[in-house]
Amino acid sequence: MKIGNLNIEGTAALAPMAGVSDRAFREICFDYGAAFAVTEMVSSKALTMQDKKSKELLVISEKEHPCAAQIFGDDPEIMAKAAKKAGTFSPDFIDINMGCPAPKIAGNGGGSALLKNPELISKIVREVRIATELPLTVKIRIGWDQDSINCTEVAKICEAEGADAITVHGRTKSQMYAPPVNYEMIKAVKEAVKIPVIGNGDITDIESAERMLNETGCDFLMVGRGALGNPWIFRKLNAYFSDGAVLSDPTVEERMEQMLAHIRKLVEYKGEYIGMREARKHSAWYIKGMRGAASFRQEIGKLEHIEELEYLADKIVKKCR
Ligand SMILES: Cc1cc2nc3c(=O)[nH]c(=O)nc-3n(C[C@H](O)[C@H](O)[C@H](O)COP(=O)(O)O)c2cc1C
Numbered sequence: 001m002k003i004g005n006l007n008i009e010g011t012a013a014l015a016p017m018a019g020v021s022d023r024a025f026r027e028i029c030f031d032y033g034a035a036f037a038v039t040e041m042v043s044s045k046a047l048t049m050q051d052k053k054s055k056e057l058l059v060i061s062e063k064e065h066p067c068a069a070q071i072f073g074d075d076p077e078i079m080a081k082a083a084k085k086a087g088t089f090s091p092d093f094i095d096i097n098m099g100c101p102a103p104k105i106a107g108n109g110g111g112s113a114l115l116k117n118p119e120l121i122s123k124i125v126r127e128v129r130i131a132t133e134l135p136l137t138v139k140i141r142i143g144w145d146q147d148s149i150n151c152t153e154v155a156k157i158c159e160a161e162g163a164d165a166i167t168v169h170g171r172t173k174s175q176m177y178a179p180p181v182n183y184e185m186i187k188a189v190k191e192a193v194k195i196p197v198i199g200n201g202d203i204t205d206i207e208s209a210e211r212m213l214n215e216t217g218c219d220f221l222m223v224g225r226g227a228l229g230n231p232w233i234f235r236k237l238n239a240y241f242s243d244g245a246v247l248s249d250p251t252v253e254e255r256m257e258q259m260l261a262h263i264r265k266l267v268e269y270k271g272e273y274i275g276m277r278e279a280r281k282h283s284a285w286y287i288k289g290m291r292g293a294a295s296f297r298q299e300i301g302k303l304e305h306i307e308e309l310e311y312l313a314d315k316i317v318k319k320c321r
Contacts, residue, residue, distance in 0.1 A: 004135025004164035010035030015224030024265035033234040036066040044073030044082030058089040066092035074109035076123040080131035093135035112173035129162035139167040142185040145174040152192040167198040183215035229285025252320040256313040259286035
């Protein structure tokens with residue numbers, strides 16, 4: 001797939017996930033073959049006001065390319081300034097968030113709220129397009145609610161204003177994250193535009209990935225929750241779609257080793273206090289489905305130091321081997 005002049009190899013990208021797809025997780029997913037990644041969403045307003053936390057979210061390391069910087073907001077001028085600013089953090093492209101349903105974002109006119117205002121979408125994409133020479137993508141949902149599904153119109157507007165690709169999460173804003181995914185509407189977007197369409201929603205394994213590709217005809221895949229505690233998904237999808245190989249699941253030892261490597265990275269990048277607090281959710285995802293997971297989760301909820309997690313990982317390996 002090509003996003004503007006950018007060549008994208010592979011099968012699936014890591015979705016932007018606020019509070020999850022940070023630098024540590026993105027690097028790990030790249031190690032396992034993610035084709036590209038997108039930063040957590042960054043407020044255009046905060047970024048243009050030099051907010052330190054927003055700038056930290058945009059730090060992209062050497063090991064994670066191609067990576068997009070994602071911005072959100074509802075003011076075309078501020079979005080344009082933010083795109084320019086985001087471009088100074090060396091992303092490979094800029095992504096505009098038009099899908100976030102969170103009240104804090106959509107309640108202020110950004111994210112999925114933009115879907116209700118195609119004219120504003122047009123202005124935002126136009127201004128951002130002018131502001132940056134980097135390739136530009138837009139991530140949308142299929143509409144605000146069941147009665148206002150308008151993804152084909154939105155996608156055509158984005159294309160006309162210069163977007164280089166569109167990611168479609170196959171749900172309305174009202175559906176939040178609940179199944180089902182609407183493959184028909186992703187297919188309709190694919191048929192409506194010439195730029196690449198990236199299909200997103202509930203891809204958790206080979207079967208669901210194949211379903212997304214077959215039912216929508218989309219050009220590429222994006223995986224969000226299916227990668228939580230499961231960065232191996234990218235390796236599996238690549239192996240299957242490149243030569244039909246079905247790789248086996250990682251062993252408990254491998255899972256625990258990867259979990260520890262992930263949390264060590266988190267602590268390195270964010271310090272022990274924040275890193276170990278964020279480690280709690282990631283560790284719980286890594287042990288999901290394992291024997292005794294419920295009791296381990298209680299211990300995980302109290303983690304303060306990496307040594308406690310090392311001890312726990314050892315216990316889990318002994319119990320589940
Ligand atoms: C915890 C969480 C945080 C998310 N944050 C963002 C975000 O910052 N920007 C964005 O465009 N989408 C965000 N999303 C939506 C995902 O990118 C994706 O579209 C959605 O989860 C559906 O894909 P999945 O079924 O593969 O998870 C988030 C989703 C989750 C679960």
